[in-house]
Amino acid sequence: MDEEYDAIVLGTGLKECILSGMLSVSGKKVLHIDRNSYYGGDTASITPLEELFAKFKQENPGEKYGRTRDWNVDLIPKFLMANGLLVKLLIHTGVTRYLEFKSVEGSYVYKQGKIAKVPVDQKEALASDLMGMFEKRRFRNFLIYVQDFREEDPKTWKDFDPSTQNMKALYEKFGLDPNTQDFTGHALALHRDDDYLAEPAVLTIRRIKLYSDSLARYGKSPYLYPMYGLGELPQGFARLSAIYGGTYMLDKPIDEIVLENGRVVGVRSGSEVAKCKQVYCDPSYVKDKVRKSGQVVRCICILDHPVANTKDALSTQIIIPQKQVGRRSDIYVSVISYTHQVSAKGWFIAMVSTTVETDNPENEIKPGLDLLGSIAQKFVSVGDYYEPTDNGLESQIFISQSYDATTHFETTCLDVLDIFKRGTGEDFDFSKIKQELGDEEQ
Amino acid sequence: MASTSTPEQKVILVGDFGVGKSSLFRRYMCDTFINSNDRKATLGLDHYSKTFVVNGRNLKLLLFDTGGMERIASVTSSYYKFAEAAILCFAMDNANSFHSLSQHLVDITMFAENARIFLCGNKMDLPSEVTDDDMQQFCEQCHGLIQGTFKTSCKNNLNINEMFTVIAQSLCETNRSRLELQELEHHGFKVHPPEENVENCSC
Numbered sequence: 220m221d222e223e224y225d226a227i228v229l230g231t232g233l234k235e236c237i238l239s240g241m242l243s244v245s246g247k248k249v250l251h252i253d254r255n256s257y258y259g260g261d262t263a264s265i266t267p268l269e270e271l272f273a274k275f276k277q278e279n280p281g282e283k284y285g286r287t288r289d290w291n292v293d294l295i296p297k298f299l300m301a302n303g304l305l306v307k308l309l310i311h312t313g314v315t316r317y318l319e320f321k322s323v324e325g326s327y328v329y330k331q332g333k334i335a336k337v338p339v340d341q342k343e344a345l346a347s348d349l350m351g352m353f354e355k356r357r358f359r360n361f362l363i364y365v366q367d368f369r370e371e372d373p374k375t376w377k378d379f380d381p382s383t384q385n386m387k388a389l390y391e392k393f394g395l396d397p398n399t400q401d402f403t404g405h406a407l408a409l410h411r412d413d414d415y416l417a418e419p420a421v422l423t424i425r426r427i428k429l430y431s432d433s434l435a436r437y438g439k440s441p442y443l444y445p446m447y448g449l450g451e452l453p454q455g456f457a458r459l460s461a462i463y464g465g466t467y468m469l470d471k472p473i474d475e476i477v478l479e480n481g482r483v484v485g486v487r488s489g490s491e492v493a494k495c496k497q498v499y500c501d502p503s504y505v506k507d508k509v510r511k512s513g514q515v516v517r518c519i520c521i522l523d524h525p526v527a528n529t530k531d532a533l534s535t536q537i538i539i540p541q542k543q544v545g546r547r548s549d550i551y552v553s554v555i556s557y558t559h560q561v562s563a564k565g566w567f568i569a570m571v572s573t574t575v576e577t578d579n580p581e582n583e584i585k586p587g588l589d590l591l592g593s594i595a596q597k598f599v600s601v602g603d604y605y606e607p608t609d610n611g612l613e614s615q616i617f618i619s620q621s622y623d624a625t626t627h628f629e630t631t632c633l634d635v636l637d638i639f640k641r642g643t644g645e646d647f648d649f650s651k652i653k654q655e656l657g658d659e660e661q
Numbered sequence: 662m663a664s665t666s667t668p669e670q671k672v673i674l675v676g677d678f679g680v681g682k683s684s685l686f687r688r689y690m691c692d693t694f695i696n697s698n699d700r701k702a703t704l705g706l707d708h709y710s711k712t713f714v715v716n717g718r719n720l721k722l723l724l725f726d727t728g729g730m731e732r733i734a735s736v737t738s739s740y741y742k743f744a745e746a747a748i749l750c751f752a753m754d755n756a757n758s759f760h761s762l763s764q765h766l767v768d769i770t771m772f773a774e775n776a777r778i779f780l781c782g783n784k785m786d787l788p789s790e791v792t793d794d795d796m797q798q799f800c801e802q803c804h805g806l807i808q809g810t811f812k813t814s815c816k817n818n819l820n821i822n823e824m825f826t827v828i829a830q831s832l833c834e835t836n837r838s839r840l841e842l843q844e845l846e847h848h849g850f851k852v853h854p855p856e857e858n859v860e861n862c863s864c
Contacts, residue, residue, distance in 0.1 A: 258737050288771065301852075310854050316708070317739060319849030437850075446849040447742055454737035458728050462707050467734035559849075 220468070220491045224250045226642075227486050227493060229473055229500035232260035233449075233628075234619040236456035237635045238499050240312060241647050243463035250493055251460060252486070256470040258457055260501060261602075261622065264291035264450030264561070271519075275598045284521060284595075285563025291448035292519060292561065294600070295622045296553045296570035297631075298323055298442035298536060301433035304632035305452075306443070314455040321559055323442035324532035328406035329539040330398070334528055334590065337406045337538075339431050354396055361393040361403075365427050381421035389420040397542075403427070405540035405549050411574070411625060412541060412548050429629075442536060442627070448561045473504055476616065483615045497615045497642060502605035505618055509605040515572060515624045516580035518588065521596040522567040526554055533558040533567075536626060537590060544586045548574040551626040552587045569594075574624045575601060610641060617642045667712060669721040670832050671743050673773070675765045676750030677758040678732045681783040684815035685750065686726040689825060694815050713829035720833050722746075722825060741772035745836075746828050748779050753812065754787035762799065766806070777808045777831055781824060786814040 225247040228239045236258075239251045257263055265271045268287035269279045284290070299305050299320070309315040327334040330349055338347040344359040369375045379392060390400050404410045408426040415423055433441030445451045461467060475487040476498055485494040502509040525531045532554070539550040556567040571587035580601050588594065607618035617638045623630055639647050674682040683706055687693055690709040710723040725744075730736045741747070747769045751758040762780075769776055780800065782791060800807045808831055811824040 306852055310852060315852045318851070319743065320852055321849045443852065447739070451739045451742070454739035457737055458707075458730070458740065461728035461730045466732070467730050469734040 220250070220471075220488065220493045222250075223494040224248050224466075225495065226250075226497040226499060227252065227495040229253075229486070229498065229504040230260045231255075231258045231453055231457060231469075232501050232619075232622075233262040233453045233456070234631060234635050234638075235260070235499060235501055236453035236460065237308065237632075238617075238619075238638060238642075239465055240314070240456040240459035240463070241635075241639055242499070242643075243460040243465040244312065245643065245648070249460060249465040250468070250495070251457070251465050252468045252471050252473065252488075254470070254472050258469070259450045259453045260503075261294055262449060262453055264293050264448030266291045266448075266450075268292070271598065275600070277596075277598070280596070284566055287563075289557070289563040290561065291450060292568060293449045293570070294519075295449070295517065296519075296551075296572060296626065297449060297622075298444055298553060298627050300429060300627050300629065301436035301441055301443050302429060303433060303627060303629055304636075305628040308632060309455070312456070312459055314459050317455040317458060318451055319446045320443040321446065321534070322437045322439045323444055323534045323536060323553075323555075324439050325529050325535040326406070326440040326442065327529060327535060327537040328402045329537060329543055329586070329590070330402070331543070334537055337402065339407065339434055349402060350399055354399055357394050358399050358403075361390075361395060364393070365424055366431070368424055368428075370421065370425075379420070381424060382419050384420055385417050386420045386423045387416040389423075390416075401540045401542050406538045407431075409538075409625070409627065409629075411623075440536065444534060444555055444559050446560045448559070476505065478614065481613055497617065499617045499619075499638065499642065501619050502607065502621055505607075505609075505616060508607060508609045508614075508616065508618060510608050511603045512606045513604040514575035514580065514601055515604055515622075516575050516584055516599070516601045517570060517572040517624075518581070518584055518600075519598040520569040520571070520588070520591055520594045521562075522554075522569055522591060522593075523565065523595055524592060525556075525567060526552075526569065526590060527592055529554075537587075538626075539586055546573070546583070547576055548624070550584060550587045551624065552590060553626055572624050572626075574604075611638075612641060615642075667719040667721045668836060669710065669723050670745040670836065671723050671725060672746045672748065672828060672832075673725045673741060673744045673776075674727060674748050674750055675736075675741075675769060676748075676781075677752075677755075677761050677765075678729075680750045680752040680755065680758045681815050682750050683726055683729075685748070685781070685783065685813070685821065686724060688815050688818060688821045689724050692818070694818070696816065711825075713826060715830050715833040718833065720829050720836070722829055722832070724825075736768075738768075738772045741769060741776070744769075744773040744776045745832055746779065747773060747776045748781050748824075748828070749807075750781045750783055751791070752784040752787075753782045753789045753791050754784050756790040759791045759795065759799075766803065770806070777828075777835060778803075778806055779824070779828055780807050780810040782810070782812045783815060785812040785819065786817050 228251040231253040243249045268290035271292050326337045328337050335349045338344045341359050407430050408423045477485040483498050485492045529535045533556045535554045537552040550573040552571050554569045557564045571584045604621045611617035706726040708725045710721050727736050813820040
């Protein structure tokens with residue numbers, strides 16, 4: 220440990236592992252430390268199942284849920300958009316070769332107590348039971364507009380300036396009713412609240428395109444999920460970092476981040492000090508440089524059946540738009556199962572999450588829980604959401620934000636890319652990674 | 662997404678730091694040996710695939726190195742995932758590396774339960790601290806988990822090709838019977854850049 224590094228990364232959560240990989244690939248000498256004895260921090264998948272029960276202080280379930288080591292349970296449920304930033308990062312860094320994925324089978328949206336498939340193309344728009352007949356036509360016209368839309372070609376904008384006019388105006392142009400706006404904004408564009416209505420329409424158009432492009436990649440739904448759980452993702456990036464020279468230490472408590480004249484010079488564990496020019500870490504390592512900006516409630520549920528009205532999908536996502544249940548932020552439900560090797564045969568893991576708005580968070584996710592039918596076991600947690608109060612430019616300490624309630628990794632990747640840019644002064648250069656490292660087809 | 666090309670099987674190197682896993686990897690990859698204790702040498706070694714012909718059929722062995730993560734921390738559990746075979750390595754001149762095999766074996770059976778396991782005593786060119794009896798005893802204690810034992814020397818290039826050939830043969834056999842039994846529903850896919858995917862769709 221008593222060496223000098225360009226960067227020390229604290230915590231092996233997904234964001235820190237991606238950063239560690241990017242820094243090592245960029246030629247930096249990296250030391251990566253975690254206080255836990257396992258990789259992944261909050262983004263680890265818990266295995267075997269009794270570990271999850273122990274974590275939530277519940278009695279060891281024995282073999283009630285099948286073989287306990289067949290379980291890999293995420294604490295923070297998310298899916299990958301097939302055409303999203305994380306998949307791009309995985310492909311460009313070659314980390315994809317360590318992982319296997321399966322498509323998520325269904326994507327649903329909640330309306331008046333029931334769920335319906337999210338319609339994304341013209342055919343589905345016309346077949347959808349989310350809208351009346353006239354509204355279907357209007358929605359279909361809107362989808363055609365978005366499909367044909369090219370940012371670089373003003374002719375496709377059809378007398379509408381998407382960079383100055385807001386989304387509300389675009390909805391009005393097509394005469395979409397509030398109901399249609401609701402599932403478009405929340406289940407297709409995946410906005411968490413309604414602030415987007417006042418923002419330039421182009422931002423939402425991009426997100427709808429991301430959804431439909433993702434859907435086009437592997438069919439069924441726009442979402443992917445890795446075999447054996449999300450915990451495989453940080454591990455894949457950790458391996459990338461190690462291969463490019465990063466040093467890993469686990470089970471190492473961090474006692475102090477050493478500063479000189481307001482600038483980081485090292486990290487102390489016990490009597491050892493590792494010197495460095497920069498520190499990258501998650502909020503839990505720097506309690507004095509972050510502020511709590513909210514809370515996320517998450518409920519992990521073990522089920523012995525698929526969710527009703529999803530055609531018995533073995534994996535699915537359901538979005539409950541805020542307005543449907545009188546809230547300011549959406550409720551997300553994700554379901555995965557043995558098909559992704561995250562549970563024993565015949566069992567399902569459903570996760571319901573949302574941003575906390577009241578002092579009774581468990582009650583807030585009730586509309587999501589009600590969709591699940593009988594629940595064999597429930598684990599509720601309320602996590603604080605932290606944001607850094609220091610952008611790192613002076614101190615050279617770069618802190619990631621906590622994981623938000625969104626069910627995909629777009630915000631996660633944007634945070635990582637932003638931190639990388641602040642830390643190194645440049646955008647990440649994907650071409651720096653040797654494609655096919657040591658892997659020559661013969 | 663079914664692939665009709667040569668079947669590819671992941672093989673992992675497992676064992677203490679310094680027993681010569683990367684040397685085995687280098688011999689496998691480009692038949693070279695680096696005679697130095699430069700620990701940085703593991704840098705950049707990730708995986709390498711080589712084609713073997715077994716009974717007229719092609720089989721690709723995709724050999725993975727640890728990336729040196731075991732130096733201070735532990736290797737990630739995802740390293741073991743999808744492995745069809747594991748080479749459990751120790752150094753003949755280092756009894757400690759032999760004694761820690763049981764822990765490595767637990768990790769393999771935990772995270773790659775279907776992997777076939779082969780025992781490899783490397784550095785046989787050096788004065789030995791581990792006897793053939795020790796090795797045999799270990800195999801017996803493992804209740805038939807070990808599918809084969811080898812003594813190798815990366816320095817003198819002894820027994821290395823032979824070892825990988827035996828592994829390829831063994832995998833070819835299990836592969837055949839397993840393919841018949843395998844439930845395809847449990848298989849995922851790799852994500853590829855979009856261009857490739859478009860090509861795939863056209864067929």
